[in-house]
Amino acid sequence: MHKKRGQQSIVFAVPPVITSTANVVGPMEGDGILTEFYDRILEDNLDNNDSWEQCESCMMEWAIRAAVAKDNSVLTDVDYVLAGDLLNQLMSTHFALRNIGRPFLGMYGACSTLAESMLVGSTLLDGGFANKVVASVSSHHDTAERQYRFPTELGVQRPLVSQWTVTGAGAVVISAVGKGPRITAATVGKIVDIGLKDPNAMGPAMAPAAADTLWSHFNDTGRPPDYYDMIYTGDLGSVGKALVIELFKEKGIDLSTNYEDCGCMIFKEEQDAHAGASGCASSAIVFTGYIYRLLMRQKLHKILLVGTGSLHSTTSYQQKESIPCIAHAVAVEI
Structure with a gap:
């Protein structure tokens, strides 16, 4: 079956299933609109780590492990992890994946990375190249500010058109079979x-x-x-x-x-x-x-x-x- 549609799209022959998700957020996000929909809310932006970058890596690792646990699976059931973040050379992701121990594909699409990872992961599943994958991303307000703009300590005034980088991480378990969207x-x-x-x-x-x-x-x-x-x-x-x-x-x-x-x-x-x-x-x-x-x-x-x-x-x-x-x-x- 030809799965490509038009110039840029795919319609999956056997649509993969999202069998579980997990997320963790920073304190500002936890005080926001969607508080009840977060699995874990940090008390501060370091969460007992020595740096914001370490905190971001720990958030991603936590989200991946939590999503896999919610799926009633173990890490060895995961064929591939597709993940990324905003930092140079996917720094947060690479340190997060050190302890996961699964085959890994680093993904970078800036803030489009979750959709990109879900897209590529679904293609692997529909093609029969995997039975279960995890798509995961992270970002951290203070790591992003340090890399892209100014150190947070400077207190630089932000223009009204600017946005606030979310401190958090999310993970999606996508399976060839199962129940869910x-x-x-x-x-x-x-x-x-x-x-x-x-x-x-x-x-x-x-x-x-x-x-x-x-x-x-x-x-x-x-x-x-x-x-x-x-x-x-x-x-x-x-x-x-x-x-x-x-x-x-x-x-x-x-x-x-x-x-x-x-x-x-x-x-x-x-x-x-x-x-x-x-x-x-x-x-x-x-x-x-x-x-x-x-x-x-x-x-x-x-x-x-x-x-x-x-x-x-x-x-x-x-x-x-x-x-x-x-x-x-x-x-x-x-």
């Missing part, structure tokens, strides 16, 4: 770069990539927007979300009725996250908690998760390059 289709994104250069304005930079992948998904699969109960983008924040709605309005499509951005669902207004949340863990903690539980309770039946990633680096910014962006989509149904 199934990943039925996916769309691989293309690099979209509209020439923006401000790393504080990631939402506006990523919005065209999200719109491009959504449009490709609808065209490739023949599924209109209202096929899905809800469409979730990763971390465009309030500014990027509004831009996606406007871009589709120009095509004559009202996306506002069943569309939300994970970056707008994490922090309360009084927490002063400005334009919302960002980071690999933005979509991860929302999907592995809130969205997955609604699917399992059958309050949602069909959702499209579109991970969005801003692919700039400290080097590209210093060289005054623009910001290339990408978005990957996975359709999850029960």
Whole structure:
């Protein structure tokens, strides 16, 4: 059976099953909107570690182990772990996987990494190359600030268009057989770069990539927007979300009725996250908690998760390059 659809999409012949999820978040996230949907909330951003980077690695390791335990499995049942984070050379992920001891594929799509990992993992399962995989990501506000912007201790004033990197980690166990929501289709994104250069304005930079992948998904699969109960983008924040709605309005499509951005669902207004949340863990903690539980309770039946990633680096910014962006989509149904 030919599984490719159109230019960029896949419809799985034997849709893999999401059999369990787990997440862990920092204290600010724990005080936010979705408190009841987190498995573990840290008391502080170090969690008894010597550095923020160590804390981030420990969060990912904890999430992977917790998700596997919830699946009533052991680590040796996992054929591959597909995981990534925001730091140079996937530093947090590599240290997290030291103690996991399973075959590992490092994934990098910036904040689109969870959707990318789920997409690649589902392809391995549907192709018969694995029976069980884990997709996992992490991010940490203080590690990201230290790498991409300024040391947290400087207290630099943030522009209102900026977003707050989520401290957290999420893991998804995906199996060839089992009970739970199934990943039925996916769309691989293309690099979209509209020439923006401000790393504080990631939402506006990523919005065209999200719109491009959504449009490709609808065209490739023949599924209109209202096929899905809800469409979730990763971390465009309030500014990027509004831009996606406007871009589709120009095509004559009202996306506002069943569309939300994970970056707008994490922090309360009084927490002063400005334009919302960002980071690999933005979509991860929302999907592995809130969205997955609604699917399992059958309050949602069909959702499209579109991970969005801003692919700039400290080097590209210093060289005054623009910001290339990408978005990957996975359709999850029960």
